Amino acid sequence: MKIVACIKQVPDTEAEVKWDIPGGKLKRDAMDSITNPFDEFALEEALLTRENHDGEIVAISMGPEKAMDVLRNCLALTVNEVKLCTDPAFEGSDTFATASVLAAAIKKLGDVDIVFCGKQSTDGNTGVVGAAMASILGWSQLTYVSKIRSIDAAGKKIVVERAIEGGTEVVEAKLPAVVSVLKGINEPRLPNLMGIRKASKMEIPQWNAADLGIDTGKVGTAGASTKVVEIAVPPPRGAGEILKGEIEEIANTLTDKLIDMKVIK
Amino acid sequence: MANDVWVYIEHKDGAVTPMSFELLGIGKTLADGFGSNLCAFVIGEGVDAIAKEAGTYGASKVIAVDAGVFKGFRADAYAKAAAFLFDKYKPGVALFRATSQGTDIAAAAAAQLGSGICSDAIGLAVDGGKLKMTKAAFGGNYTVTVVNEKSQPQIATVRPKAFAMPVQDASKSAEVVKESFVVDEGSLNTKVLEFIKSAVAINLVEADIIVSGGRGLGNPEGFALLKELAEVIGGGVGASRAAVDSGWISVEHQVGQTGKTVKPKIYIACGISGAIQHLAGMRTSDCIVAINKDPDAPIFKAATFGIVGDYKQVVPKLVEKFKGKLGK
Numbered sequence: 314m315k316i317v318a319c320i321k322q323v324p325d326t327e328a329e330v331k332w333d334i335p336g337g338k339l340k341r342d343a344m345d346s347i348t349n350p351f352d353e354f355a356l357e358e359a360l361l362t363r364e365n366h367d368g369e370i371v372a373i374s375m376g377p378e379k380a381m382d383v384l385r386n387c388l389a390l391t392v393n394e395v396k397l398c399t400d401p402a403f404e405g406s407d408t409f410a411t412a413s414v415l416a417a418a419i420k421k422l423g424d425v426d427i428v429f430c431g432k433q434s435t436d437g438n439t440g441v442v443g444a445a446m447a448s449i450l451g452w453s454q455l456t457y458v459s460k461i462r463s464i465d466a467a468g469k470k471i472v473v474e475r476a477i478e479g480g481t482e483v484v485e486a487k488l489p490a491v492v493s494v495l496k497g498i499n500e501p502r503l504p505n506l507m508g509i510r511k512a513s514k515m516e517i518p519q520w521n522a523a524d525l526g527i528d529t530g531k532v533g534t535a536g537a538s539t540k541v542v543e544i545a546v547p548p549p550r551g552a553g554e555i556l557k558g559e560i561e562e563i564a565n566t567l568t569d570k571l572i573d574m575k576v577i578k
Numbered sequence: 579m580a581n582d583v584w585v586y587i588e589h590k591d592g593a594v595t596p597m598s599f600e601l602l603g604i605g606k607t608l609a610d611g612f613g614s615n616l617c618a619f620v621i622g623e624g625v626d627a628i629a630k631e632a633g634t635y636g637a638s639k640v641i642a643v644d645a646g647v648f649k650g651f652r653a654d655a656y657a658k659a660a661a662f663l664f665d666k667y668k669p670g671v672a673l674f675r676a677t678s679q680g681t682d683i684a685a686a687a688a689a690q691l692g693s694g695i696c697s698d699a700i701g702l703a704v705d706g707g708k709l710k711m712t713k714a715a716f717g718g719n720y721t722v723t724v725v726n727e728k729s730q731p732q733i734a735t736v737r738p739k740a741f742a743m744p745v746q747d748a749s750k751s752a753e754v755v756k757e758s759f760v761v762d763e764g765s766l767n768t769k770v771l772e773f774i775k776s777a778v779a780i781n782l783v784e785a786d787i788i789v790s791g792g793r794g795l796g797n798p799e800g801f802a803l804l805k806e807l808a809e810v811i812g813g814g815v816g817a818s819r820a821a822v823d824s825g826w827i828s829v830e831h832q833v834g835q836t837g838k839t840v841k842p843k844i845y846i847a848c849g850i851s852g853a854i855q856h857l858a859g860m861r862t863s864d865c866i867v868a869i870n871k872d873p874d875a876p877i878f879k880a881a882t883f884g885i886v887g888d889y890k891q892v893v894p895k896l897v898e899k900f901k902g903k904l905g906k
Binding site for chain 2: 324410412435438439440442445446447449455456472476478480481484485486487490497537540541542543544545546547549550552555560564565567570576577
């Protein structure tokens with residue numbers, strides 16, 4: 314099987330966010346970065362799938378050159394190959410442009426059976442790139458996946474569980490498929506020292522817009538259908554009231570206040 | 579019409595809840611802003627009743643795609659139907675709820691039209707004839723406002739409960755237009771085998787009351803106390819990432835940047851310190867109650883009411899008081 318894992322580099326969720334305000338973009342180069350936490354589950358699922366079904370894993374990412382770091386981590390975790398889709402023209406891409414670039418890379422790899430991605434990123438929070446990729450490729454769109462029940466590589470079929478509102482939906486789908494996974498589907502492993510050492514010396518191949526046959530007018534800031542007009546910090550919640558006194562008295566006051574809201578029946 | 583506002587009415591195998599019609603409220607505000615019409619659209623099998631009900635929530639027109647192949651939601655089938663409707667009617671704006679279903683169909687339909695979308699919008703307004711769409715980034719620590727002057731329709735998914743529910747008026751009705759669009763079963767990629775209902779009765783995203791626990795609970799047994807309180811006041815049980823990662827409670831309860839974003843009327847945080855990643859998922863709750871032993875915990879800066887104390891003493895006391903006052 315040929316397995317692809319889509320990995321995004323995001324600013325460290327603990328780090329200070331730096332904006333290019335006039336451009337409506339993030340200054341990605343100026344921030345500490347990590348692998349998008351949701352993508353760790355996608356990568357682990359790719360590793361587990363390779364263990365159970367043989368095959369090879371290609372980890373791909375779109376981002377600035379600095380995004381090499383997250384692909385190097387994939388190499389340390391023994392993926393077979395990595396590709397970084399990077400081009401100044403990709404900067405400022407919206408959901409469709411991002412999905413188009415990744416879909417073009419997946420097509421260029423050829424004969425891919427299954428693509429894993431995380432449910433969403435922790436920076437843009439859009440959660441639609443996996444679904445958009447499936448739609449562009451015309452492949453099975455399997456989102457919110459909490460478990461892979463079975464993969465029949467020869468019969469080109471997959472059965473997954475999707476954790477959606479109110480319960481779990483069991484879906485059978487044709488391969489190839491784009492599978493976006495939820496936190497909790499597995500326990501992501503950590504790379505070992507030998508893996509890290511080996512990966513540190515490996516070359517990270519890059520694909521630019523021309524390599525991918527992408528019209529630069531249709532991606533990045535130039536091609537984005539949505540344009541950022543304002544970035545703001547939401548007003549802080551005013552600190553409220555600390556209830557003081559004996560526990561009996563506090564519980565009495567609080568339950569009165571909450572019951573007065575007429576939400577509790 | 580070029581500026582008409584369309585709202586997708588989601589249903590589960592033909593069943594709707596009032597929340598299915600939620601976006602007709604903000605949809606009407608936007609249509610009034612544009613001086614255009616509010617239309618609902620519904621895709622499924624046997625959706626006449628749903629189409630009719632959409633009229634009572636304020637849609638002036640309802641477009642229904644009704645065929646056997648649309649029995650049960652499937653992203654590829656539904657997105658093809660949506661893309662067909664958008665191409666035929668050319669609405670200005672199309673809104674979907676940011677649920678699993680709404681996100682799936684919006685993402686796929688937008689991709690078929692070659693356009694980006696604004697996902698999980700928390701603010702929508704017409705300003706100078708343009709639609710301004712605001713969404714949270716970095717889990718709510720920033721808001722980003724975007725406009726889309728290239729796509730028709732401009733597509734947004736909207737966070738549940740971000741806007742007020744429209745008032746139902748049984749005397750109102752809409753013109754219902756049926757579109758005979760079908761897709762060939764053979765061209766579809768997926769088949770739903772079964773649906774297993776969750777044992778967790780309350781969907782946190784739609785819950786009005788949530789009792790949540792964090793690392794400060796100290797052990798998984800702490801959640802038994804929280805569950806008791808939640809049951810007495812009719813709420814769901816939430817958790818911080820720390821509690822989930824410690825294996826004390828399953829991931830479907832997680833609130834925060836890598837969990838669910840919730841907006842209950844009452845959020846009771848027990849033993850949760852209030853890291854920005856957690857606040858990101860619950861900071862827009864109407865009333866936040868924080869119970870924590872540490873008086874310096876950041877959660878108190880966001881709390882409407884704070885109690886500095888041990889949840890093991892406070893929570894049972896709250897249960898006792900609520901039981902007495904609510905006659906339970």
